[in-house]
Structure formats: structure tokens, C-alpha cells
């Protein structure tokens with residue numbers, strides 16, 4: 001089968017699409033024919049081994065899993081001897097933020113990890129685009145005690161995380177203001193926020209004391225800039241560590257602070273995120289934002305470079321079949 005391989009951490013130029021043997025499932029695994037996968041920002045971290053802390057999970061000196069890819073949607077083709085909850089022919093999706101070798105025609109995946117059946121009527125591209133960014137959005141939102149009608153500012157509505165966050169927050173009935181580039185206004189409006197700010201036209205920093213929660217989904221702001229727009233006990237979360245890892249330092253320093261503070265969440269419990277988004281999809285309250293570009297294995301280096309550029313819209317799908 002064809003797969004995207006890399007033996008060391010590094011840029012996409014070092015990747016190679018090669019023929020390798022089709023894997024056989026261990027007793028607790030299933031073999032999945034990968035119908036759709038994405039190239040996402042987690043793939044960039046796992047493939048470059050940066051930030052270096054990620055290597056504690058992905059392999060200290062070289063990647064533990066030589067095939068790239070973190071998520072999949074596909075069809076079970078074979079069951080390991082101990083698997084009873086799934087059947088051959090089941091349509092499933094899964095995600096592992098430490099890498100799962102899903103940029104391949106087939107992947108073996110342990111059922112103890114984050115894998116669910118795809119709801120009836122939902123296609124592979126749609127479902128796989130509900131995995132990565134949504135997991136982080138769920139994890140950043142659930143660290144804040146939000147009640148309906150609270151005011152939330154989401155900086156960056158067109159990333160995988162931001163576009164998911166806006167929809168999840170609206171499903172929770174909070175008031176959402178989203179910030180994006182003017183060119184992306186219509187894309188972001190379609191996600192359903194209450195207000196959209198085009199950053200070239202209006203400065204969100206004028207909304208003094210307006211927000212209970214500022215969520216910078218693209219990691220481009222700083223606490224010092226956003227602090228004035230927070231209410232007295234407001235919370236700031238960024239998807240990035242910030243200059244000199246300041247968001248982590250502020251979060252540690254402010255753990256017991258009573259006023260405005262920073263939280264830096266470590267995302268966990270992928271199955272819970274997947275269950276949350278599945279419910280929202282079934283209720284018609286969630287539709288992943290898809291980039292207009294889709295890629296094939298031959299274009300995998302291009303797909304990685306595109307995603308690393310920070311210019312994608314939502315989720316970038318890659319097809320192996």
C-alpha cells in the first residue's frame with residue numbers, strides 16, 4: 001500500500017510517498033481502509049517534533065511512527081481477535097494527537113483509543129474534519145465556566161479551532177464576537193456568531209471590559225493586549241504558548257488569581273471531544289469548515305507546506321482512495 005513516510009523529524013521536503021506492506025491488526029486493533037484524512041496543525045507539530053516537548057510522546061530522537069497523519073475516516077476491513085464492539089464494514093473515524101500513521105491507504109488502530117462509528121448519512125470528508133480542530137476547541141472552551149448570554153471574543157474564525165469554537169459556543173447559547181480578516185467576513189458570518197469584527201476595519205481592543213472570555217484560536221494576540229477587554233474576572237486562553245512561553249507562565253502565576261487571568265489548557269480526552277461533536281452534528285448544530293483545496297498523496301508535501309503557512313481555511317482533506 002502507499003503511505004507517506006519520514007524517518008526523521010523535519011520539513012515536508014524530507015517526506016516520501018512509498019509502497020510499504022499493508023499492516024495486520026493486533027488482537028485489540030482494527031484495520032481501516034482510509035477514505036479521508038486531513039493535514040492539520042497537529043501534523044505539523046508531530047512531523048517537525050516542535051515544540052520539543054511533543055517528542056516526549058512522539059519519539060525523543062526520531063518519530064516512533066514513520067507514517068505521517070493523525071486522523072482518519074474510513075471503513076473497517078479486518079478485526080483483531082479480541083475486537084467485539086466493531087464489525088467489518090463499519091464506517092469509523094478516529095484521531096490521535098501524537099500521530100497515528102493515517103496518511104496511508106490503510107491504518108491499524110487500537111479500539112482502546114479514540115475511534116467512533118460515523119453517524120448515518122454523514123460522509124467521510126465531513127467526519128474527518130470534525131476531529132482535530134474541534135478537539136482543541138472543546139478542550140479550550142470546557143476550561144471556562146460559561147453560562148448562556150456570557151460574552152466571548154474568538155480571535156480567528158477561519159482556522160480549524162476557531163471555526164469549531166464559534167459553533168460550539170453558539171450551541172451553548174453564549175454571545176460570540178469573532179475576529180477575522182476582512183476577506184474572510186462572509187465565511188465567518190456563516191458560522192453563526194452574533195457579531196464579526198474585520199480586523200483591518202475595527203479594533204476589538206476598543207471593547208473595554210466587554211468579555212467574560214477571550215479565546216485567541218490562532219495564537220496571534222497577547223494577554224497584555226486582551227486584558228483591557230476582559231471583564232473583572234475574565235479569562236484569556238490562547239492556542240499558542242506566546243513569546244517566551246508567556247501564556248504558560250501567566251497561567252501558572254495566576255492559578256489562584258481572583259481577577260483577570262490566563263488559563264493554558266493541556267488538551268485531553270479525545271473520545272469525549274469526539275462524542276461532543278458527534279452530538280452537535282446529529283442535532284444539526286455543527287458543520288466543519290472545509291478548505292476549498294483537497295489534496296492527493298502525490299501532493300502531500302504541498303499540503304503540509306500549505307497548512308504550515310497558517311493560511312488554510314478550516315480543514316484540509318487528503319484522499320488516499
Ligand SMILES: NC(=O)c1ccc[n+]([C@@H]2O[C@H](COP(=O)([O-])OP(=O)(O)OC[C@H]3O[C@@H](n4cnc5c(N)ncnc54)[C@H](OP(=O)(O)O)[C@@H]3O)[C@@H](O)[C@H]2O)c1
Nearest residue numbers: 041156158159160161162180217218220239310311312313
Ligand atoms: N495548543 C494546542 O494544543 C494546539 C493544537 C493544535 C493547533 N494549535 C495552534 O492553533 C493555531 C490555530 O490552528 P488552526 O488549525 O485552527 O488554524 P490555522 O491553520 O493556523 O489558521 C489559519 C487561519 O487563521 C487566519 N488568521 C491568521 N492570522 C489571523 C489573525 N491575526 N486574526 C484572525 N485570523 C487570522 C488565517 O486567515 P488568512 O488565510 O486569511 O490569512 C487562516 O484562515 C495554530 O497556531 C496552531 O499551531 C495549538
